[in-house]
Amino acid sequence: MDFTKRTEPYALFSEWLEDAKESEPNDPNAVAVATVDADGLPNVRMVLLKGLDERGFVFYTNFEGTKGKEVLGAMKAAMCFHWKSRRRQVRVRGPVEIVSDEEATAYFNSRHPQSRRGAWASDQSRPLADRETLIERVQHFQEKYPDDDNIPRPPHWSGFRILPSEIEFWQDGDHRLHDRVVFTPDGQGGWATQRLYP
Numbered sequence: 001m002d003f004t005k006r007t008e009p010y011a012l013f014s015e016w017l018e019d020a021k022e023s024e025p026n027d028p029n030a031v032a033v034a035t036v037d038a039d040g041l042p043n044v045r046m047v048l049l050k051g052l053d054e055r056g057f058v059f060y061t062n063f064e065g066t067k068g069k070e071v072l073g074a075m076k077a078a079m080c081f082h083w084k085s086r087r088r089q090v091r092v093r094g095p096v097e098i099v100s101d102e103e104a105t106a107y108f109n110s111r112h113p114q115s116r117r118g119a120w121a122s123d124q125s126r127p128l129a130d131r132e133t134l135i136e137r138v139q140h141f142q143e144k145y146p147d148d149d150n151i152p153r154p155p156h157w158s159g160f161r162i163l164p165s166e167i168e169f170w171q172d173g174d175h176r177l178h179d180r181v182v183f184t185p186d187g188q189g190g191w192a193t194q195r196l197y198p
C-alpha cells in the first residue's frame, strides 16, 4: 500500500524498521538525535533506538553527559533515521519524558555485563586523559561489581522517550520528486496526516 495513504504512524514505522533490518549491514536502529544547548546551539549524535511503542521512541544514555544535560535542559529533542539501503528517512520531534526506573533497569539488565560496568566507568562527554584511565576505571568496577548478575544501574544512566508531536516519513523518488507525509496527533487519540512538497 502507498505509505502516503497510511493513517497511523507506528505500524508504518515498525514495517520500515523491519525492512531496514533485512538490508542494513548493521544498526538498523541507529538514529541521529538532535538537542539544543542552553544558548540554543544545536547538537547531534547517533544513538540506538531501544524502545518503541505507541507512547514514543526511547534511547538510553548518561544523563550527566552533554546530550543528557541538553535533553534535561530543554525536555525536547528530535531524531532522524536514514536507511540508505532503502532510500528512506524518518524524522521524529517532540517533548521528552524520562522512562520509568523499572523500564530503565529492565533495559540496563539486558545489556552485556561489560557494557553495564562501562556505564559506571564512563564519565560520558567529560575529558579523559588517556585510554588506560578508562580501562583502570572499568577494572575498578569489575572489582566492585564482580557478579555479572548483580551490577546496579547507575543513577545517572537511564532513558529518554520522545513523545512525537510530528513523525515524518520520506521515500526517495525519481529526480528528487520524493514522497513525504507528516503525522501529527489530532488531539483525539488519532493522527492527522499531511503530504508535503519534497
Ligand SMILES: Cc1cc2nc3c(=O)[nH]c(=O)nc-3n(C[C@H](O)[C@H](O)[C@H](O)COP(=O)(O)O)c2cc1C
Pocket: 027, 030, 043, 045, 046, 047, 048, 049, 059, 060, 061, 062, 065, 066, 067, 068, 124, 125
Ligand atoms: C551507531 C551509534 C550508536 C550509538 N548509540 C548510543 C546510545 O544509544 N547511547 C549513547 O549514550 N551513546 C551512543 N553512541 C555514542 C554517541 O554517538 C555519542 O558519542 C555519546 O553518546 C556522547 O554524546 P554527547 O557528548 O552528545 O552526550 C552511539 C554512537 C554510534 C555511532
